[in-house]
Amino acid sequence: MSLFDDDRPKKQPAHEIGADLTLISADELSQRIGLLQQEIARLEAERDRKSASKSAAENFFR
Template sequence: MIAEEEPRKPATVHQIGCDLSAISADELHHRIAQLEDEIGRIRAEIIRKDASRKAADSLFGPKV
């Protein structure tokens, strides 16, 4: 069988609260890395949204 013809392993998607007992330590490390990447992505989006809100507030906020 050629490598291109081998069935691909489905992408691992972590679900919060799922049973972890049947998952290898290597896979758990991989999931942690994925979740840390996602946390970073979410934090970056929060920073962008806060900056947009602050810019809007400076334009449309109350003038004192």
Template sequence: MSFEDLPKKPTGVMLGEALDLLSVSELEHRVSQLEAEIQRVKAAIQSKQASKNAADAFFRS
């Protein structure tokens, strides 16, 4: 068996993943990744809400 055959550690955040085996550094990195994703999702929500509001305003006039 070579090193290439060993399972690779997932690079992204997996929701519900066991946290017991992660170091403090890994947990802090995970938090920063999740916070960045939250900001990305909030920006998408704002963009979609602005589009919806513009469409609503257009069809009301």
């Protein structure tokens, strides 16, 4: 661990679930919605990949 690690600014997450939205502009809300939609698509693709892999394994062992 370096002596300077504590001096680095902490990177804030793009969006925190349940965060207060009152101080966020409409443009920033739109950007966050876009990021979350991309993340949902990524999660769904991974779920589908895992489901296909599970189905293939089940069919193999029948």
